[in-house]
Amino acid sequence: ASEDVATPKRTKDILNRHNLVLKKSLGQNFLTDGNVLRNIISAAELTPEKGALEIGPGIGALTQQLAKEAGRVVAVEIDQRLLPILRETLSPYPTAEVVHGDVLKLDLRQLIEEKFSGLSGISVVANLPYYITTPIIMKLLEEKLPLENIVVMIQKEVADRMAAKPGGKEYGSLSIAVQFYCEAELVTIVPRTVFVPQPNVDSAVIRLRLRKGPPVEVADEDFFFEVVQASFAQRRKTIYNNLGARFFSKENKRDLEALLLEAGIEPSRRGETLSMEEYGRVAEALRNCPT
Numbered sequence: 150a151s152e153d154v155a156t157p158k159r160t161k162d163i164l165n166r167h168n169l170v171l172k173k174s175l176g177q178n179f180l181t182d183g184n185v186l187r188n189i190i191s192a193a194e195l196t197p198e199k200g201a202l203e204i205g206p207g208i209g210a211l212t213q214q215l216a217k218e219a220g221r222v223v224a225v226e227i228d229q230r231l232l233p234i235l236r237e238t239l240s241p242y243p244t245a246e247v248v249h250g251d252v253l254k255l256d257l258r259q260l261i262e263e264k265f266s267g268l269s270g271i272s273v274v275a276n277l278p279y280y281i282t283t284p285i286i287m288k289l290l291e292e293k294l295p296l297e298n299i300v301v302m303i304q305k306e307v308a309d310r311m312a313a314k315p316g317g318k319e320y321g322s323l324s325i326a327v328q329f330y331c332e333a334e335l336v337t338i339v340p341r342t343v344f345v346p347q348p349n350v351d352s353a354v355i356r357l358r359l360r361k362g363p364p365v366e367v368a369d370e371d372f373f374f375e376v377v378q379a380s381f382a383q384r385r386k387t388i389y390n391n392l393g394a395r396f397f398s399k400e401n402k403r404d405l406e407a408l409l410l411e412a413g414i415e416p417s418r419r420g421e422t423l424s425m426e427e428y429g430r431v432a433e434a435l436r437n438c439p440t
């Protein structure tokens with residue numbers, strides 16, 4: 150439509166007209182490509198009965214498209230200078246609302262309850278500020294917010310790690326943390342050329358479908374993640390050495406070998422080869438072991 154801001158020319162015009170110099174420190178790289186927007190929107194599976202929470206609307210390129218599909222859009226933006234621009238670009242979309250704030254400090258559970266009551270499913274859809282990609286996603290997941298999907302554009306390298314399966318060099322504690330809560334799926338890869346200004350890295354859109362329950366039964370989630378972290382502390386070391394360094398003294402490290410074997414894990418394996426289910430077994434065995 151004529152009011153869509155997502156072209157390089159319209160984006161530059163708006164920035165010039167408002168004398169706005171973008172801040173690298175806030176991850177301000179604005180999307181100017183209609184095809185990429187369509188990919189993001191279709192991955193989000195919105196309907197008029199659903200709500201979309203956007204983080205960092207910028208000048209509203211994605212917000213406009215979300216407002217065409219979802220029943221309600223709430224967009225959290227930290228940069229006050231963008232608010233008058235958003236008022237302008239979002240004026241044709243009364244179901245879209247901008248909240249001024251820092252997404253990492255906001256009470257998102259309360260925001261969701263307040264703004265989306267009556268809607269049947271809430272998704273986070275965003276082109277995230279890259280300097281805080283992981284903290285934002287971990288906040289959304291660890292607070293166990295009532296979300297259906299998280300569809301976000303992030304650095305390609307981070308997307309690869311979030312979606313990685315066991316066995317490769319991308320697989321690590323971030324993969325397990327994300328996949329504990331979600332099914333992760335790479336939607337599309339996005340070249341740096343579609344942003345104004347261009348970032349230094351390529352990007353990818355990733356879809357995280359929130360699970361109804363955890364994929365492995367663990368009695369103590371914090372301890373499970375502690376075991377995972379410890380297993381990757383030194384990637385080149387075996388699971389035996391990494392877990393030994395974290396949980397055992399020199400004298401009783403032998404017990405760890407027996408414990409791993411009993412859990413069906415060869416002690417000479419490296420952390421990157423263990424599945425989530427295997428980590429669940431190791432964590433349960435360690436939790437029940439007097440060290």
Ligand code: SAM
Pocket residue numbers: 175176177178179180181204205206207208209210211212225226227228250251252253275276277278279281
């Ligand atoms: N959605 C727009 C687009 O796709 O063109 C802009 C995306 S830009 C990559 C990231 C946006 O996040 C910027 O508008 C930036 O000001 C905003 N932002 C940065 N840090 C934030 C924070 N802590 N809380 C909320 N928004 C933030």
